[in-house]
Amino acid sequence: MRIVVVVAQSSLAVRRYIEETGLPFDILIDETRDVARSYGVWHAWGLDAYNIARPALFLIDGSSAICYSFVASRQTEFPSHEVIMGAISSMLNAQ
Numbered sequence: 346m347r348i349v350v351v352v353a354q355s356s357l358a359v360r361r362y363i364e365e366t367g368l369p370f371d372i373l374i375d376e377t378r379d380v381a382r383s384y385g386v387w388h389a390w391g392l393d394a395y396n397i398a399r400p401a402l403f404l405i406d407g408s409s410a411i412c413y414s415f416v417a418s419r420q421t422e423f424p425s426h427e428v429i430m431g432a433i434s435s436m437l438n439a440q
Contacts (some may be wrong), residue, residue: 349373353381353398383430386416402429404436 348370352359356374363372372381381387381398389396400423404413413432415424424432 348369351375351380357431368419404432406436406440410438 347361348420350368350370350372351374352372359372359374362368364372368404375381375398378387378396378398384401384403386399386401387397388399397420400415400420401418402413402424406412415428417423422425
């Protein structure tokens with residue numbers, strides 16, 4: 346399994362974060378928000394954000410099928426660690 350994270354932020358901010366944390370996975374930077382738009386998670390205006398992607402998680406298998414998806418309705422919402430790990434386990438067991 347390969348983990349790739351897509352973030353809709355500036356490369357400078359992301360690069361600084363990666364250097365500070367040493368993340369063990371690839372990060373793709375979506376400064377233009379094209380990927381966020383493609384997955385339907387970008388929004389121009391919201392009560393808690395401007396020109397940003399909603400927190401979202403998509404687990405995509407080797408055949409490019411989305412096995413799990415979560416799209417938040419607000420910036421502070423995200424699935425728990427247990428939910429994410431359960432979805433990953435289900436995806437791996439289905440292969």
